[in-house]
Every structure is written in C-alpha cells, then in structure tokens.
Amino acid sequence: MTRNQPFPFSAIVGQDAMKTAMILTAIDPGIGGVLVFGDRGTGKSTAVRALAALLPPITVVHGSPTNAATPEDQPDWAETVPDVLVERPTPVVDLPLGATEDRVVGALDIERALTRGEKAFEPGLLARANRGYLYIDEVNLLEDHIVDLLLDVAQSGENVIEREGLSIRHDARFVLVGSGNPEEGELRPQLLDRFGLSVEVRSPNDVEERIEVIRRRAAFDADKSAFMDHWTAEDAKIREAILAARGRLAGVAAPDPTLRDCAELCIALGSDGLRGELTLLRTARALAAYLGDPAVTRAHLRRVAPMALSHRLRRDPLDEAGSSTRVSRTVEDVFA
Amino acid sequence: MIEDPVEAWITGQLALTLLAVDPVGLKGVHLRARAGPVRDTLLAAIPDDLRPLRRISPGISDTQLYGGIDISATLAQGRLIREQGLLARKQRLLLTMAERCEPGLAARLAQALDGEAGHSVILLDEGADADERAPAALIERLAFSLDLDGLRSADMADIALDPRDIDMAREALPQVAVPDEALAVLVVTAARFGIHSLRAPLLALACARAHAALSRRQTVGDDDLRLAAQLVYAHRATMIPQEPDETEDTPEPPQPDDTQAKGPDETEQTTPDEMLIEAVKALLPPEILAALQSGGTGRGAKGSGGAGALRKGNRRGRPLPSRPGKPDGAHRIDIVATLRAAAPWQPLRRQAQPDAKGLLIRPSDIHLRRFKEMSDRLVIFAVDASGSSAVARLAEAKGAIELMLAEAYARRDHVALIAFRGEGAQVILPPTRSLVQTKRRLASLPGGGGTPLAAGLRAATELARQAGGHGLSPSLAVLTDGRANVPLPGRTGRAAAVEDAHSMAGLWRATGLPSALVDTGNRPTRDLATLAHAMGGAYVPLPRADSRGLSRAIGQALEA
Numbered sequence: 075m076t077r078n079q080p081f082p083f084s085a086i087v088g089q090d091a092m093k094t095a096m097i098l099t100a101i102d103p104g105i106g107g108v109l110v111f112g113d114r115g116t117g118k119s120t121a122v123r124a125l126a127a128l129l130p131p132i133t134v135v136h137g138s139p140t141n142a143a144t145p146e147d148q149p150d151w152a153e154t155v156p157d158v159l160v161e162r163p164t165p166v167v168d169l170p171l172g173a174t175e176d177r178v179v180g181a182l183d184i185e186r187a188l189t190r191g192e193k194a195f196e197p198g199l200l201a202r203a204n205r206g207y208l209y210i211d212e213v214n215l216l217e218d219h220i221v222d223l224l225l226d227v228a229q230s231g232e233n234v235i236e237r238e239g240l241s242i243r244h245d246a247r248f249v250l251v252g253s254g255n256p257e258e259g260e261l262r263p264q265l266l267d268r269f270g271l272s273v274e275v276r277s278p279n280d281v282e283e284r285i286e287v288i289r290r291r292a293a294f295d296a297d298k299s300a301f302m303d304h305w306t307a308e309d310a311k312i313r314e315a316i317l318a319a320r321g322r323l324a325g326v327a328a329p330d331p332t333l334r335d336c337a338e339l340c341i342a343l344g345s346d347g348l349r350g351e352l353t354l355l356r357t358a359r360a361l362a363a364y365l366g367d368p369a370v371t372r373a374h375l376r377r378v379a380p381m382a383l384s385h386r387l388r389r390d391p392l393d394e395a396g397s398s399t400r401v402s403r404t405v406e407d408v409f410a
Numbered sequence: 411m412i413e414d415p416v417e418a419w420i421t422g423q424l425a426l427t428l429l430a431v432d433p434v435g436l437k438g439v440h441l442r443a444r445a446g447p448v449r450d451t452l453l454a455a456i457p458d459d460l461r462p463l464r465r466i467s468p469g470i471s472d473t474q475l476y477g478g479i480d481i482s483a484t485l486a487q488g489r490l491i492r493e494q495g496l497l498a499r500k501q502r503l504l505l506t507m508a509e510r511c512e513p514g515l516a517a518r519l520a521q522a523l524d525g526e527a528g529h530s531v532i533l534l535d536e537g538a539d540a541d542e543r544a545p546a547a548l549i550e551r552l553a554f555s556l557d558l559d560g561l562r563s564a565d566m567a568d569i570a571l572d573p574r575d576i577d578m579a580r581e582a583l584p585q586v587a588v589p590d591e592a593l594a595v596l597v598v599t600a601a602r603f604g605i606h607s608l609r610a611p612l613l614a615l616a617c618a619r620a621h622a623a624l625s626r627r628q629t630v631g632d633d634d635l636r637l638a639a640q641l642v643y644a645h646r647a648t649m650i651p652q653e654p655d656e657t658e659d660t661p662e663p664p665q666p667d668d669t670q671a672k673g674p675d676e677t678e679q680t681t682p683d684e685m686l687i688e689a690v691k692a693l694l695p696p697e698i699l700a701a702l703q704s705g706g707t708g709r710g711a712k713g714s715g716g717a718g719a720l721r722k723g724n725r726r727g728r729p730l731p732s733r734p735g736k737p738d739g740a741h742r743i744d745i746v747a748t749l750r751a752a753a754p755w756q757p758l759r760r761q762a763q764p765d766a767k768g769l770l771i772r773p774s775d776i777h778l779r780r781f782k783e784m785s786d787r788l789v790i791f792a793v794d795a796s797g798s799s800a801v802a803r804l805a806e807a808k809g810a811i812e813l814m815l816a817e818a819y820a821r822r823d824h825v826a827l828i829a830f831r832g833e834g835a836q837v838i839l840p841p842t843r844s845l846v847q848t849k850r851r852l853a854s855l856p857g858g859g860g861t862p863l864a865a866g867l868r869a870a871t872e873l874a875r876q877a878g879g880h881g882l883s884p885s886l887a888v889l890t891d892g893r894a895n896v897p898l899p900g901r902t903g904r905a906a907a908v909e910d911a912h913s914m915a916g917l918w919r920a921t922g923l924p925s926a927l928v929d930t931g932n933r934p935t936r937d938l939a940t941l942a943h944a945m946g947g948a949y950v951p952l953p954r955a956d957s958r959g960l961s962r963a964i965g966q967a968l969e970a
Contacts, residue, residue, distance in 0.1 A: 079526065107689050115608050170517060202819070257846055288615065289593055292612070
C-alpha cells in the first residue's frame with residue numbers, strides 16, 4: 075500500500091462542474107484558479123488532491139527551491155545547484171489554516187542565524203508552489219493578514235520579502251485552488267475576484283449515484299493497488315487530453331461575434347471590471363480546445379459562464395436565488 | 411436518545427471496542443461529557459489496542475504537531491537538532507478540552523485524519539452549552555459521537571472484553587465481505603435522515619464491517635447494519651424520515667423548508683431500510699426531534715456552531731514590546747531583541763566556552779514578538795417580535811441585519827439575532843458572518859405574543875458573555891416599540907415586567923459594553939428612554955425607518 079495515495083480523479087462520481095473547472099485550469103493556468111464551495115463531505119478535498127496525479131510533470135532545475143525552469147530563473151539567493159534539469163510532478167502545495175506568515179512567504183532562516191550567524195533565507199510555501207498549485211482548504215476561514223499577502227502575490231506573480239534585514243524576491247506564479255463551506259463565513263470580494271472560476275458542489279441527490287460513490291471508495295480502501303490499476307489508465311487518458319488541448323489552445327479562434335457575446339453577457343450581469351470577460355473567454359477557449367473544436371461558440375460560453383462569472387456579481391443580500399442561477403438566467407436572456 | 415443509562419454505557423464501550431478493531435476506518439470518537447468518574451472509567455476501559463494515547467490540548471503548537479527545530483538543543487550543541495512532530499508517525503490522539511479547539515487546529519487535525527497515515531482521535535468535549543461544542547469539521551470526520559451526561563457511576567456495568575477477541579477481529583477484518591445491497595441500504599438510510607455528507611455512509615460501512623468481524627461473521631449482516639446506522643447516523647440526522655404508510659407516531663411531518671434537505675421521495679423503500687430507520691429513530695437526540703417538530707431548523711443548519719466564524723477572533727495588531735519566551739512556531743522571534751539580550755553576556759560566556767564560534771546565545775535570551783490584538787466586533791440584535799411590533803417591523807429588522815452582514819467583511823462585524831416574544835427569548839442566529847446561514851435563519855423568524863424585554867436582555871447579556879470568551883467584542887442593539895409586559899419566569903404582572911427589564915438592563919450595563927436601544931414605535935416613549943439609560947446606552951427614536959436607515963442609525967449609535 076502506497077502512503078498518501080490519493081483517490082484517482084477519474085473515479086470521482088458526478089461533480090461534473092468541479093471536474094471540468096479543474097481540467098480547464100490545468101489546460102490554461104492563466105485562467106487563474108478554482109474556488110470550490112460546498113457542504114462538508116462532498117469530495118472537495120478529494121478532487122483537489124486527485125488533481126496532482128492528473129497534471130503533466132514539469133522540468134525544473136534540480137534542487138531549486140522555487141522550481142525554476144532554467145538556471146537563469148534561479149533566484150540569486152538560492153544556493154548554487156548543478157545545472158541539471160529534472161522532471162518532477164507539478165507541485166500541489168497545501169496551505170494549512172493557521173499557517174504563520176513566515177511559513178507562507180518564507181523568512182530569515184532562524185536556525186542558521188542563531189547557530190552559524192549567517193543571514194540566509196528559508197523559502198516558504200509560496201516558493202514551493204511556484205509553477206504549480208496552491209491549495210487552501212477552508213479558504214473562508216483564512217486569517218486576514220495571510221489573505222492580504224496572497225492577494226498581492228497572486229496578482230504580481232512575485233513574492234517580495236523585506237524584513238529582518240532580508241531583501242529578497244522570487245517568482246511565485248501559482249494557480250490558487252480554494253475550497254470552503256459557505257455556512258462558515260463569507261469570502262472577501264477581493265479574494266473572490268482572484269479566483270478565475272468558482273463552482274458550487276452539492277452531495278448528489280440521486281441514490282444510485284451516492285451508492286456508486288460509496289462503492290468506489292470502499293473498493294479503494296479495501297485494495298488500493300487493484301483499484302489504481304483500473305483507474306490509473308483512466309487518469310492517463312484525461313492527462314493526455316489535457317496535453318493535447320494545451321497544444322491546440324493557441325489555434326482556437328475567438329470570432330468577433332463571440333467577443334461581443336462575452337461583453338454583452340458581462341454588461342447584462344453588471345460584473346465589475348473587465349476580468350469577467352477575459353476569464354470567460356479564456357475558459358471558453360480552453361473548453362473548445364479540450365473538446366477539439368476549432369472556434370469558441372455560444373455553446374462553450376453557455377457551459378462555462380456560470381463558473382466564470384457567478385462569483386463576480388455584486389452581491390445582493392436580499393436576493394434569494396443563488397448567483398449561478400442568476401448567471402444561467404441572464405445567459406438565456408442575452409443569447410435568446 | 412438512549413434512554414437507558416446502562417445501554418448508553420454499553421454503547422460507549424462498544425464504540426471504543428469497534429474503534430480498536432478499525433481505528434483507521436472509523437477515525438475516532440467524539441465524547442461529550444464532563445470530567446468525572448464516568449468519563450474516567452470509560453477512558454480507563456479503552457482497549458489496549460488503542461494505546462498508547464497521546465494527550466494533546468487545543469494549545470498544541472505546530473512544532474509539536476509537525477516537528478521543527480529544537481531550539482534549546484540546537485543552541486546547546488551548536489548544530490541543528492530537529493525534533494519529530496507528533497503527526498509524523500501513526501498516532502492515537504486524545505484531544506482534551508475539544509470545545510476550545512481553534513478552527514485552525516481543527517483544520518490541521520482534519521487534514522491529518524483525511525490522510526493515509528492512519529491517525530485516530532478521541533475528542534473530549536466538556537462544552538457546557540449547546541453551542542459550545544468541538545469543531546463540526548472534526549466531529550463530522552469521526553464515526554461516533556457519544557453523550558455521557560446524566561450517567562451516574564451506579565449505571566456503569568463492567569464489560570469484560572477479551573483482548574484476544576479484538577485481535578481476532580482485526581485479523582478477520584480484511585476478509586469481511588460487504589454485499590452490494592448493504593451499501594444501498596446504508597446510503598438510502600443516510601439520505602432519508604437528511605445526512606448529506608458522504609462520509610457518513612462510509613463510516614457506517616466501516617463500523618458495520620468492524621462489528622461483523624467482532625461477531626466472527628464473514629459477511630456483513632442485518633445486525634451489523636442496524637448497529638452501524640444507530641451509532642453513526644443518530645447524531646447526524648437533520649430530519650425524520652417521512653412515512654408513507656403509517657402516521658401514528660409522528661405528530662407533524664418535518665418541514666422541508668430548511669437547507670436543501672431533499673428526501674429521496676421518489677425511491678421505493680424496501681424492508682431492510684425500514685428496519686434501520688426505526689432503529690436509528692429510536693436513538694435520535696431529543697433536541698432534534700423537538701426542533702424538527704416545531705418546524706425550526708435542524709442541526710444541519712447550525713453545523714458551524716462550534717467552529718467557523720464564531721472563533722475566528724483576533725488578528726495581528728499594533729506591535730507591543732517583545733518579551734522573553736520559548737519559540738513555538740506560533741510566535742515570531744524578535745531577532746534584534748534577542749541579540750540585544752544576549753550581547754552583554756558575550757564576554758562572560760566566551761570565558762566559559764572559549765572554543766565556541768559566533769554568538770553565544772542561550773534559550774533564555776530569546777524574545778518573542780507580541781501584538782496587541784484587535785477583536786472582531788459582534789453586533790447582537792435583540793428584536794421585539796411581539797404582536798405589537800408586528801410583521802412590518804420585523805421585516806425591517808431582518809433587512810437591516812442582512813445589510814449589516816453584507817457590509818460585515820469591510821467592517822469586521824459579526825452579527826447575532828435574538829428574538830423575544832410571548833414567554834421568552836430565543837437565539838435565532840448565533841454569531842456569524844455567513845450570509846447563507848443568516849438567510850436560512852431569518853426566513854423562519856416567527857412573530858406574535860407579549861413583550862418579554864427582560865428575557866431578551868438576559869439572553870443578550872448571556873450571549874455577549876459567551877462571545878467575549880471567544881475573543882469577539884460584543885455590542886447590543888435592541889429594537890422594540892413598546893413597554894415590557896412579560897416578566898421573567900416565576901413572576902407575574904406588568905409592574906414586575908418593567909422591574910425585571912430594568913434589573914436586566916443593569917446587568918448589561920455591568921458588562922460595560924456599548925448598546926443602543928432603537929424605539930421603533932410611532933411616538934417616542936419615555937419608558938424606553940429610561941431603559942436605554944439604565945443600559946448605559948444610546949436611545950434612538952426611529953419611528954419610520956426602512957432597513958437602510960435602521961442599519962445606518964445602529965452603526966452610528968454604536969460607533970459613538
């Protein structure tokens with residue numbers, strides 16, 4: 075039995091919106107992350123942990139603390155490493171709730187400062203997440219000062235540390251994946267906006283589907299290797315599809331009528347700023363690439379609009395309908 | 411609820427035995443009981459397979475959990491000494507005072523439980539009030555939840571379980587087969603009790619298998635399923651299954667308006683399910699039955715009671731002078747202060763250790779940074795829901811609460827709502843920042859009856875005291891339009907009502923917390939102005955305000 079063998083992504087029953095959103099960000103990391111909101115025990119964490127196995131490996135400089143792609147990208151504070159490039163899995167780094175600022179951004183290496191009197195930098199989670207994913211479970215419970223840090227870094231793609239006599243910067247480009255339970259608190263609009271996509275997950279209502287979930291999980295717990303034998307092949311198919319889609323991505327056309335559709339949709343919804351349009355188009359394009367279609371059409375927009383836009387609406391506390399229903403309704407009106 | 415104390419005791423023992431058989435699958439037990447002989451005896455009866463138990467407290471640091479640098483040893487030896495964290499190896503944890511567990515620690519423990527390392531946890535929850543509970547995120551992941559309150563030492567029967575039985579069961583466990591129908595039965599039963607989480611059926615399945623192994627059965631049978639459903643589902647239920655064919659024992663059908671509770675109404679039920687449902691129903695905690703029958707919300711809605719926004723208290727604030735202390739991962743070392751403390755001793759220490767290189771720093775030199783913490787504000791609304799206040803006022807109050815909550819993030823406010831009407835006061839909304847929860851609770855706010863101002867003020871003071879303990883700074887907004895006419899329980903008459911209201915106002919005043927009394931009546935009343943004075947708060951006559959005006963006025967009055 076392998077330790078920490080995550081449940082395979084392809085074996086997750088249902089939850090199509092969440093799975094699609096994750097695949098699309100894997101195709102185009104520029105979409106900018108996924109926020110998964112839902113009740114406890116709906117498989118949020120399972121899906122994120124399974125994601126790691128789906129992602130194609132990246133090439134990094136051996137021993138690089140920031141997963142640098144080339145020796146030139148290696149930050150100057152990092153200890154010199156041989157110019158050896160190695161392949162390693164895309165990092166999926168967990169940011170635990172209650173992590174201190176030092177652990178997140180990195181800090182003065184206390185042990186070396188105290189024992190050897192050296193001023194050295196100890197990289198934090200942001201360095202490890204560079205070129206990969208940063209996963210925050212219970213993101214709505216994250217402390218404010220950590221949120222502030224993340225907002226800044228997620229925007230600039232660079233982590234700047236100016237304290238304790240250190241002056242250091244390094245690349246920190248990562249895809250933010252958050253999950254949470256809306257009953258436990260709201261997310262700040264600024265942080266919401268940093269997530270490219272947002273999906274709401276529910277426990278399946280269909281009894282057969284629920285039974286299938288339990289059946290698979292029980293089979294997984296009973297005999298991991300047999301279960302993995304079957305599903306690793308499925309995971310590999312998705313991974314290949316993601317790679318193929320990445321190749322096609324640049325070739326997917328976005329004709330003028332589609333751009334107009336995007337703009338009209340965002341105006342009708344009254345979403346703030348232009349990030350909505352940009353994300354909508356990018357996501358639709360990734361979907362078209364995944365499906366092998368040559369150009370972005372209304373069908374693609376219709377499918378991705380709820381996940382790309384629902385969290386960008388101005389919240390009306392007195393409106394009872396969920397925001398994704400509002401988006402779907404508006405889509406139907408605009409495309410009618 | 412298990413009525414018979416002896417049976418409760420046996421169930422507790424059984425749960426621990428099952429946990430010993432399959433600690434990895436069942437994850438642990440949430441044990442709600444005061445410290446006392448009953449709890450001690452139960453813990454002493456924990457099978458040897460679950461030992462050694464590592465006792466941890468809610469104050470445990472990251473270094474202890476995950477490992478880190480052993481600063482004292484490092485400094486003493488002049489080279490890096492790491493200490494291993496608790497979670498590095500498989501642990502049987504015992505978390506004491508689990509009701510004080512911070513959401514951060516709960517999240518980290520939950521993560522450890524979700525992992526493959528095979529940890530298990532026993533939560534000792536000594537919470538006194540219904541809202542004071544171990545974090546829901548943790549309870550949800552554990553198979554069992556036991557409540558030992560009301561159990562006396564006399565009820566404890568000694569159950570001798572041969573440790574060899576447990577060993578045999580552990581060996582037999584991997585071979586226990588589960589028929590496909592059994593899976594279906596467990597899933598359907600969970601759905602009918604309104605249990606949405608898919609962890610519940612998985613835990614029930616593990617429980618059924620462990621019980622089958624303990625009973626030396628090769629296949630999971632009806633008995634195992636029934637026991638599993640009872641132990642795992644009863645405390646999670648959010649609704650009573652509706653019965654299509656018999657109506658005698660449920661006086662009212664449960665209100666399906668709460669949450670997204672969707673019973674699988676279209677599926678045809680088979681007999682084994684009914685058997686399980688009856689079994690679980692017999693064990694439903696009384697407060698759930700009461701809540702469901704009164705048409706209120708079940709436990710599902712208040713899921714975040716213990717964890718979540720409630721305790722998300724303090725942030726970093728204004729820096730204070732640093733102080734000597736032991737680094738524990740949660741605090742930051744103030745390097746400059748540490749060096750400053752070490753500097754005068756260098757020559758002396760150099761004499762003692764002529765060979766040592768670099769600075770000579772002792773653990774006692776280490777200074778930690780401190781911050782003056784700022785609390786999140788909690789606005790408690792005590793709303794008059796009596797007949798005179800009528801529906802319109804109530805709707806405005808609801809609107810104001812939702813508006814204040816919508817601004818909550820910017821202003822760092824939490825919101826709570828107490829409604830008083832008829833005979834007493836009721837906490838409709840425990841402190842929260844969640845819009846989702848607020849809407850659910852507000853939708854079902856009832857109205858009508860007398861004006862028990864005293865009860866409302868008492869409930870508010872109580873809530874403020876609790877919230878203060880969780881690191882929030884409470885303030886109170888009372889919305890009423892009339893004079894008190896219902897006294898505290900045990901007294902009668904209008905004069906007593908007014909007197910009680912004033913003494914309760916004094917109680918609030920003693921807390922020294924800010925308050926505002928909003929008079930929503932058509933004409934300002936002198937009585938209410940006096941009462942506001944007795945509370946030490948502002949009096950705001952506001953006869954014709956809409957939700958927005960109300961929210962603004964309250965904000966200003968409390969700010970002042």
